[in-house]
Each structure stands twice: as structure tokens, then as C-alpha cells.
Amino acid sequence: MIELVADSDEDLSVRTLAREIAAREQDVPLERATGEPYRNVYNALSQTHLSTLSDADVIIYDSERQTVAAGPNLAIALLLSNLNQAALRTLQNLEYVNPDESDS
Numbered sequence: 001m002i003e004l005v006a007d008s009d010e011d012l013s014v015r016t017l018a019r020e021i022a023a024r025e026q027d028v029p030l031e032r033a034t035g036e037p038y039r040n041v042y043n044a045l046s047q048t049h050l051s052t053l054s055d056a057d058v059i060i061y062d063s064e065r066q067t068v069a070a071g072p073n074l075a076i077a078l079l080l081s082n083l084n085q086a087a088l089r090t091l092q093n094l095e096y097v098n099p100d101e102s103d104s
Contacts, residue, residue, distance in 0.1 A: 001049065005059055006078045011067040014050070018042035053077075 004020050005012060018041045023033035025041070050068065054061040057073040 001045070001053075002058065002074065002077050002081050005068055005070055006074055008070075011062075011065075011069045014042065014045055014066045014068065017068060018045055021045075 001017060001021060004017060018038055019030060019033045022038040022041045023030045026033060026037050050059070050061045050063075053059045054071070056077070057071045058077040059071045059074065060069040061067075062069075
């Protein structure tokens, strides 16, 4: 979600965000991001994520208009998100070596 807000030059509706996220999570085209997956994302955004990110000034959430805009801390949140994703990819690519096992 942070990337979607950062990539937008204008306010995004919660519906648009939910549809974009559901499409990415389900790996389907935007027009097929409907039904239960869409509703689950929409509800999670509305009930938890939007207020949490708004409280941290990552986004500006207008609950009356149901829109989201970039907040003052969006850039640092995007940086942290990118670093976290890179770290996870690195860890996934590392081969685990058990120190108790040896070839001797």
C-alpha cells in the first residue's frame, strides 16, 4: 500500500487501494480483483491499516471522503519497506548451513 500511495500524484480512494492490493495478492488483472479477496482487503484497510498508518503520519486518511494521500512520513516508510523487502529476499536466497553438520 505504501508503494501505491507513493506512486500516485493524487489522492486515492480506499476502493482503488483495495482493488490494487487484492489484484497483487491474487496475481490477477485489476478488473478480476473482486469478491471475497477484495472485501477482505477493503475491510482490513478500513478497520486496521489506514488508521495505524495515519496515526504514524505515513498517510493522510480522510474517513469521510474515504481517500488516502501521502503523509509527511511516507518517504521514510517507503525506504524502510524497500529495505525490509531486500533483506527478506537476501535471507530467502541464502543457503542454510547447519554448524553441527560437517563433511569430515
